[in-house]
Amino acid sequence: MPDNLVPAAELARRSPVRFPNESPEYRAARTALLAEEIELRRHLERVAAQRRALPPGGEVIGDYRFEGENGPVSFADLFGDKPSLAVYSYMFGPQRERPCPMCTNLLGAIEGNGADIQQRMAFAVVARSPIERLIAWKKERGWTNLKLYSDLNGNYSRDYHGVLPDGSEIPSFNVFTRRDETIRHFWSGEMTGDSADPGQDPRGAPDFAPLWNVLDTTPEGRGTDWYPKLSYGA
Structure with a gap:
């Protein structure tokens, strides 16, 4: 700057901004x-x-195998024709009856911007559930812009922190680059529970979820015990 x-x-x-009757x-x-x-x-x-x-990150050389809506794909295939790729690790493994509501809220916002985002970069959502289950959920949710992939052998999820050593899932957002046919890791959100401030949930900065930024403009704020749900039916 x-x-x-x-x-x-x-x-x-x-600033010339003023509002009626303000003190x-x-x-x-x-x-x-x-x-x-x-x-x-x-x-x-x-x-x-x-x-x-940032300087170049580590080269991506792992045995990563995915299945998309149109069949098996390699890690390089996730880039399409773009030089940069973001991969969101979705907390929707085979042990879950339904996916994580917080992840779903964030992805719903990205879905709404998906067509625009993918003009500039590739964006992939990776989960460990079978692709048939992911396709069914995508249809139920009405998503059309997000590209969902099943992590077939779990290697990507383990290496790039979508799964903890004890097998539990966490959300993970990683960005990769492809330059001169070499794929490298570029950036990842690294704020964990260890870096959270007292009284706050772990969060990155900036917060990718518009939900929280909108709530932060109100006197009530985002609160400390409210979280989004997958549905709000009666």
Whole structure:
């Protein structure tokens, strides 16, 4: 980012936005908050730039086998014609009757942006359930943009932290690159329970799920004991 940025507090003071019947106390507090929001936006941009500048990660050489809706595919096939690939490890293994609601909420938001995302990069959802089960769930959910794959031998899920050593599942988001026919790991969300702050669930930053960002704009916030469900039927 440029070094000659106008201080956030000054930009906040310049804001012309006002709302009917607001008090001077409200405007002063909102202006102070706006300065912090501008700083947050700038920090997110600095973090994104630092992420983009990462050196090459480890080469992907494992025995990874997948089955998609149209049959078996290799890891390289997941890229299609794109140079970058994101893989989300979906908590929907064969031991689960239904998939993880939190994962499903996040993927539902990505589904809504799937056509746009895949103009710039490849995006794959990998789970350990058989592909027939994944296809049935995709149909039930009404997803049309997400590409789901079954991890046939479980190697990918184990190597890239979709499965813990004790066999339990965790969500995992990994990004890979393909340059000069060499596939490398680029980035992964690495914030775990060990890095969570007191009173918070483990979460990355920025949070990919729009749900939480929207709730954070309200006085009630996201809360501490509410989580999305797969359905809200009566």
